[in-house]
Amino acid sequence: MIKVENLRRSFGEFALRVDDFRVEPRRYTVVLGPSGSGKSLLLKTLAGLFYPDAGVIEVGGMEVTRLPPERRRVGLVFQEPSLFPHYNVFGNIAYGLRGPDKSKIVEELAEILRIKDLLHRPVQKLSGGEAQKVALARALAVKPDVLLLDEPLSQVDHNSRLELQGELKRVHREMNLTTVHVTHNREEAFALAEDCAVMLGGRIIQHCGTEQMQKRPECEFVKRFLGLEGDIVKPPGCSEKCLVGAGLCDREDGTDGG
Amino acid sequence: MIPRLRYILITLVVLGVLHLLIALLPEPIVSPPNNLVLFAANLYVAFCGWLVIRDGSRLDIGLFGVGYMLLFLLVLVLLGRESLFIVLVILYSSVYRVRLLLGIFIVFVLSYVVFQPYAFETFVPLALAFSAVWWVHRRGASVFVVACLSLGLFFLATVLLPLFHLLAQDSPQTLWYVFSRPDVREAVWLSLLSSALATVIIALWGIPLAYAMARTGFRGKGVIESIIDLPILIPQSVVGIALLVLLGPGSPAGEALANMGLTVAGRFAGIVVAQVFVACPFLIKTAQSAFEAVPEHLEDVSRTLGARPAATFFKVALPLASRGIFVGFILAWARAISEFGAIVLFATHPQTAPVLAHNEFLKVGISEARPIAVVLLIICLWVFILLQFGKTFLPGRGRR
Numbered sequence: 001m002i003k004v005e006n007l008r009r010s011f012g013e014f015a016l017r018v019d020d021f022r023v024e025p026r027r028y029t030v031v032l033g034p035s036g037s038g039k040s041l042l043l044k045t046l047a048g049l050f051y052p053d054a055g056v057i058e059v060g061g062m063e064v065t066r067l068p069p070e071r072r073r074v075g076l077v078f079q080e081p082s083l084f085p086h087y088n089v090f091g092n093i094a095y096g097l098r099g100p101d102k103s104k105i106v107e108e109l110a111e112i113l114r115i116k117d118l119l120h121r122p123v124q125k126l127s128g129g130e131a132q133k134v135a136l137a138r139a140l141a142v143k144p145d146v147l148l149l150d151e152p153l154s155q156v157d158h159n160s161r162l163e164l165q166g167e168l169k170r171v172h173r174e175m176n177l178t179t180v181h182v183t184h185n186r187e188e189a190f191a192l193a194e195d196c197a198v199m200l201g202g203r204i205i206q207h208c209g210t211e212q213m214q215k216r217p218e219c220e221f222v223k224r225f226l227g228l229e230g231d232i233v234k235p236p237g238c239s240e241k242c243l244v245g246a247g248l249c250d251r252e253d254g255t256d257g258g
Numbered sequence: 259m260i261p262r263l264r265y266i267l268i269t270l271v272v273l274g275v276l277h278l279l280i281a282l283l284p285e286p287i288v289s290p291p292n293n294l295v296l297f298a299a300n301l302y303v304a305f306c307g308w309l310v311i312r313d314g315s316r317l318d319i320g321l322f323g324v325g326y327m328l329l330f331l332l333v334l335v336l337l338g339r340e341s342l343f344i345v346l347v348i349l350y351s352s353v354y355r356v357r358l359l360l361g362i363f364i365v366f367v368l369s370y371v372v373f374q375p376y377a378f379e380t381f382v383p384l385a386l387a388f389s390a391v392w393w394v395h396r397r398g399a400s401v402f403v404v405a406c407l408s409l410g411l412f413f414l415a416t417v418l419l420p421l422f423h424l425l426a427q428d429s430p431q432t433l434w435y436v437f438s439r440p441d442v443r444e445a446v447w448l449s450l451l452s453s454a455l456a457t458v459i460i461a462l463w464g465i466p467l468a469y470a471m472a473r474t475g476f477r478g479k480g481v482i483e484s485i486i487d488l489p490i491l492i493p494q495s496v497v498g499i500a501l502l503v504l505l506g507p508g509s510p511a512g513e514a515l516a517n518m519g520l521t522v523a524g525r526f527a528g529i530v531v532a533q534v535f536v537a538c539p540f541l542i543k544t545a546q547s548a549f550e551a552v553p554e555h556l557e558d559v560s561r562t563l564g565a566r567p568a569a570t571f572f573k574v575a576l577p578l579a580s581r582g583i584f585v586g587f588i589l590a591w592a593r594a595i596s597e598f599g600a601i602v603l604f605a606t607h608p609q610t611a612p613v614l615a616h617n618e619f620l621k622v623g624i625s626e627a628r629p630i631a632v633v634l635l636i637i638c639l640w641v642f643i644l645l646q647f648g649k650t651f652l653p654g655r656g657r658r
Contacts, residue, residue, distance in 0.1 A: 049558050069561035076562040082555050086577045095573075096563030135559075142563055 001025040001178055002046065002146055007055035009045060016041050016202045018055070023146070023195070028172050028179045030189040030210075033199035034225065039182045040079075042199070043148050046180065048072045060145030060178075075139030079151035081131055083123040089134050090119045096142040109137040112174065113167060129160025133167065140175065149181040153188060165191055186226050190214070198222050261308045269304045273297060292340050299344045306351035313355070322354055332371065342371075361388045379422035383415035421635065428629045433636070436629040445614040446637060452526065452610065453594035456533035457541070460590055464542040465583060469575060471542075472549035490539050494599025497535055501604045505531070528605030533594035541583075541590035548582025549575060581652040588645045595638060 002023040009016040016038050023029045033039045044050055046057060048069035057065045064072045083092050093106045110116040113133045118126065126134065132152055139147060149168075153161045169192060172179055183189055189196060190210060197207035198221075206218045216233040217223040223232055277297040281290060288296065303326065310322045329350060333343040346367065353359035362385050369381035391408045399407075428436075436442055471479065489497070505512045506523045515522055522528045552575050560570040576583075598612040606613060611634045619627035 047562055070564045070566055074562055078555050082559050084556060084574060
């Protein structure tokens with residue numbers, strides 16, 4: 001599970017400001033937002049690639065706020081091609097592994113992701129979709145507590161995207177791994193997410209189950225961004241959230257702010 | 259492939275009459291056997307001319323004639339060399355329809371007939387330059403790019419002319435004799451060894467510095483980058499004097515080192531110190547751009563997979579930058595082995611090869627210094643070429 005409290009981090013003009021963000025164990029959470037909304041920065045802060053200025057981050061019940069990435073037990077898959085070009089597929093998946101079980105683990109993962117016949121190929125000879133599967137296998141190989149996916153499907157062609165989407169769903173079902181998936185694509189989000197969080201201007205403006213999100217968007221921006229029909233249901237008693245959302249969504253498509 | 263009978267007959271008659279007239283001149287300008295060979299050669303030229311007429315434009319046909327006339331004027335009238343003319347004319351008509359060969363032929367005639375005393379040193383670079391320009395032109399480069407390349411390569415060939423000229427000066431026997439002299443061998447070994455050692459010493463601290471510079475941005479980074487450039491700017495003699503003042507005999511640091519038995523000035527260590535000073539920017543700067551070209555997110559992935567920063571450096575950054583770093587090695591080594599000014603002031607003994615060439619020149623003159631220079635040049639070129647070749651075995655940057 002993941003717990004983020006009062007997280008503050010500024011990147012020049014832009015500021016990440018997450019007061020309370022929890023991901024329940026084994027849930028598949030999709031963080032949605034337009035480009036520049038800070039969703040990738042949030043993910044990288046969870047991975048430890050940036051340290052927060054203030055706040056607390058817990059991963060798997062352990063406080064990791066000041067831990068370097070290599071001690072956080074998170075798996076990360078990037079949007080851009082990020083396989084190590086000087087290793088073949090096997091070498092990439094085995095990168096984080098040590099000990100005699102190495103090839104067994106790699107082969108098991110290759111079996112699950114159906115990339116067994118690619119194992120000895122140089123990574124330059126993979127298609128975009130295959131490369132992302134290998135990157136996923138590589139992240140899963142080290143048995144992380146949570147899996148962080150940073151727009152993993154955005155640089156893949158349409159057909160491979162649908163296939164990869166299916167793989168992600170299946171892998172999540174089989175491995176039961178807490179997953180945070182960042183994207184700006186709402187079809188992708190609704191196809192995969194058990195929980196949804198919408199970000200804008202460095203803040204999370206709504207976070208709930210996918211169905212609830214679709215039926216009851218809490219502000220105009222969420223409704224517009226997700227292309228929803230239903231009425232806006234402002235949360236009772238708490239106006240701050242709505243103010244944040246409303247304040248920001250008065251701006252055109254909410255793309256500014258970093 | 260066979261011309262029409264009419265063309266054959268006309269050619270035979272015209273050429274026959276022409277050569278008959280030449281033979282019957284009151285004071286023959288060519289001997290009868292040469293006249294016969296010339297006749298045969300002209301028949302061959304006529305055959306090639308027919309091929310040009312068949313396939314080429316009017317311009318081609320005209321240029322073919324102009325080329326023939328130029329050769330005629332240049333070789334036969336101006337130089338009066340009949341057999342050379344026969345050989346050249348046959349070559350000319352054979353290669354006329356292949357533009358690349360024609361160009362090399364023209365370069366050949368220019369080098370061996372016009373620039374005669376410098377035939378080798380003009381032919382090799384100009385032929386290479388022409389081939390490169392031709393290849394680029396064939397690959398569809400714009401006229402502007404081709405013009406830039408031609409101009410640049412022509413002047414590059416001119417700049418390198420002294421080197422090519424030097425290479426063509428001595429016989430291999432002389433060179434081998436010079437190379438078997440013990441003092442020459444010793445100097446060459448000393449140069450190779452000290453420059454290699456200097457490069458390794460630079461690598462030990464330069465590569466970490468380059469990595470840090472590539473991965474951080476801080477106030478004053480630009481100043482440090484300029485400081486790294488300083489040794490390129492400073493005149494060699496100034497480097498030598500500066501080193502003498504700091505580490506030479508009589509200076510506190512020099513005396514202290516001498517007391518510890520580590521005299522630097524005038525020793526092997528002094529040579530290495532001078533070479534490290536002049537060569538370090540080349541390795542550091544090249545390595546820095548090599549590290550900058552490694553995508554940072556690859557290192558981020560490595561960290562999330564459990565590798566500490568140092569392990570990430572050795573497993574990801576260093577291998578992926580290795581080709582660029584190796585180029586830095588080559589440049590630094592080349593700069594170190596070529597250093598003369600600082601060494602001649604700071605550490606004249608033992609003699610490195612450049613110092614030896616200089617001393618021989620002062621003692622005996624150009625005739626003795628020249629073969630040493632050539633030997634040094636050949637050895638440096640070989641090592642340079644081998645290193646450039648070795649670079650291809652290192653991992654390059656792939657697509658993902």
